[in-house]
Amino acid sequence: MSLASLEWGRAATSGRKRGFKGIVVDMPLLLIICAIVALGMVVLYSAVSAESGLLLRQGMRFAVGLVAFFVMAQISPHYLRIFTPWVYLLGIGLLVAVAVEGQITMGAQRWLDLGVVRFQPSEILKLAVPMMCAWFMHERRLPPTFAQLTVMGLIVLTPAILIGEQPDLGTALLVVAAGGLTILLAGISVRVMLVFGTLGLSALPVLWVLMHDYQKARIFTFLNPETDPLGTGYNIIQSTIAIGSGGLFGKGWLAGTQSHLEFLPERSTDFIFAVMAEEFGLLGLCLLLVLYLALVGRGLYIAAEAQDTFSRLLAGALSLTFFVYVFVNAGMVSGLLPIVGVPLPLVSAGGTSMVTLLAGFGMLASIHGHRKLLAA
């Protein structure tokens, strides 16, 4: 599948380094994104029972995201790289600000209120962490030395710990994934990977002790949802019923009983995958997965074609992180993974994540569109 999309991507972009009148747009990337968002809106329409306000807000978010996409696409990788440390420091500063006087919403400190808009500084870090790692390795020799790995470890873990303390374990893990993938792409040897893997595993008990009770409860519930049918187990039980009852072809659009009789919690956000599974069945899910894979494949192709270390690492890490979002959300809703609050990218309603994702894809478009002809 991904190889096919690689070829297709090459064909589609040949001769279009810069689009009309010098504006950089990566059409394959943009088309796949629009297809996913359109499919998402169809499912969302069903999930919110035609509550048009929510649908309209999702459309608005996509519009804002598109603006972010186009703006990022015009900033050449050279400038992206120069801005990187400042973006990273700004992100860390905002995280500290949230920790100090952030507004407490829903028992967790995640939001920063800027009067007009509230946003989660942790969103910035989803981009800033891989950028910073790529920036750090840009002029250094690959693969990184042990000392360089340690520095990158700090670049990743500092914001991750701040976010985990909020507490937002899901986002913290995603930030670690984004940074970790950059480091992996930088080419660390198998031996070093093993050493870090062992360290990571031995850190698990420590992580367990540091976790909040509700986070531990989620793990327990994941292992055995039937023990807690009134609490967190409810979500998993209901979402597996929704997915399973969808079958091969699904119950049809707007015909999902689990979602329409409101058995399914958080239908429009974290559990929208289950709504889709119930109404469009395995075939519908496969279509969605194919679109996701095409997007990831296009991203990896852009990474492979990129001309400097910063661009390569950033493009590769952003594409793979996107896949991690998809896998974690789909895995959690289908009962493969414990419940962590990760939305289904480009489909789930809400939040700043739509804007962040599209800004990231804007960077990919920029990396591809600003290549120097000479190198090809």
Added chain:
Amino acid sequence: MAGSSLQFKDPWQEQRLFLSRIIAAAVVVLLLTGVLVVRLVHLQILDFERFSELSQGNRFRIDPMPPTRGIIYDRRGRVIAENRPNWELVAVGEEIDNLDRTLHSLEELGLVDPDEHATLRNLIRSHRGFERVKLSNLTEEQAATFAVRRHLFSGVDIQEALARYYPFHEAVAHAVGYVGSISAADLERIDRTNYAGTSHIGKSGVERAYEQQLHGQVGYRQLIVNAQGRVRGEADASSGVEPKLPVPGQNVVLSLDMDIQLAAVEALQDFRGAVVAIDPRNGDVLALVSSPSYDPNRFATGLSRADYVALTADIDKPLYNRALAGVYPPGSTVKPFIALTALQHESIAPDHEVYCPGEWRLPGQTHRYREGRGGVHGKVDLHEAIVRSCDVYFYQLAVAMGIQDLSDGLKAFGFGAPTGLDVMGEQSGIVPSPEWKKRNFSRREDQVWFPGETVITGIGQGYMNVTPIQLASAAATFAARGTRFKPRLLIGTEDAVTRETSMVEPAALPSIEDHSPEHWQFVIDAMVGVTSETGGTALTVMKGVEYQVAGKTGTAQVITIAQNEKYREEDIEERQRDHGWFVAFAPADAPRIALGVIVENAGGGGRSAAPVARKVFDAFFAAENYVASEP
């Protein structure tokens, strides 16, 4: 970056390395997608039949089964709080199409209080969709009204439930407290899963303090419901969820003796005030009354907003727990405690005599400190000064002791800090000292301790403040000659199923060992004199009792009388009149009950509070089958 410039960068080698990583990553992505697809095939193809059955046709709903709340008994097994069958109107949020319209229709039928509209809406929204939320209690008639219209209200139902009932109504409200609907704020502090089927929670008093014991553990079962959510029956175990029976809450045995409690309520019924009775041998609170009171049943069955506002706006403050939170100057009731401390520090000899001309001045000052009642006692020694409550004697005694010894002596009896009673809501009161002034006043000139402040602390006026339970607890300590216990309401719990009782040990506090037996005896003798000797301030009230009472009257001033004026009750507004105190224990030689009584705005303690105390004592000693708690 300067450091790395020494290394040679090989772009071709790097690109090869990077490309191999990208290919490896693509393979991993495909593998993980494969895992996902396998899982989906498993759920959607292989297990399709089972899940389809679960979702289609009959639907299952997890139905929480709330535990039965524990019963509250007094020390002799009389029921103070129980559960009675009752009709409730409940809503299941996920089955209601238009919440506002549904609530409006119910309001038009008179089944739901319109003032509660916003509260109920928020309450339903803050619960998970499948949870049943109680809207109101229904009378038989209202239940019938709804029953015939039930088909019009999807997601609304009536159910028979147990409602809390307090058979003694107002009489124990301030000790037992009450349960009320779980509010959005309550949801923050409880384990929501355990309260999934519970509509009420302890809001104050014992009901709140022992919420955990009383509540029990939730159970659940799976119900079969049709597409509209109406229950068709109970699902069998094949649905994957084993039913679990609820574990009822524990029954709770309190130290209160309702005979004494009711006697105290009756004695106080025409007054604002409080009575606390404590067993000096173990800290058991035998009676805890604050008057006026309220009927906790009104909270348990749902108080309308208007009624609640009326209760809070009542000038007599029925919701205010005077016994625990009422702070008053102790007046002359502090004299026995001060006398004992003075004897210990040898600030005075017991036979030291003072001439009382009705007023006293600090050497070199013009301010006259007057005798409270304006009397002239003539020549008095320490014994007589307690019996007749001579202020002039204690002015001089306080100055002789100094404020530090005085306040330390009072603190040893627990004044200035909560007694540690096992229900919430106690105030600390104040024992003033130079150090206290420094801590509590911000301006430097206010922080100075004046000699005159020592003088008036000697008769329990000025900054000093105590609560009725503090005074009762201090009296209990006095009665036990220094042995201290934390006052307590809970003396045991009973398993609701096995009926097995387990008693709780009294909570002993470090005892006061500074005083010699002769000094204790001296002051107790003087307190007996208060109720038995000529000139004793409670002589008339205690005439003819069959037990020996050691007591002390006190008067807490509400307003200050100018230097040249006289306190004349008839000239003063009722709410400006003095509060009366009486602190006592009996029998004096082997005390079994200690009392703190305050009667607001009813004049001096001998006249107002001592008669209340007498009625409580009479009830206590009349109940021949009085049982002491045995741990």
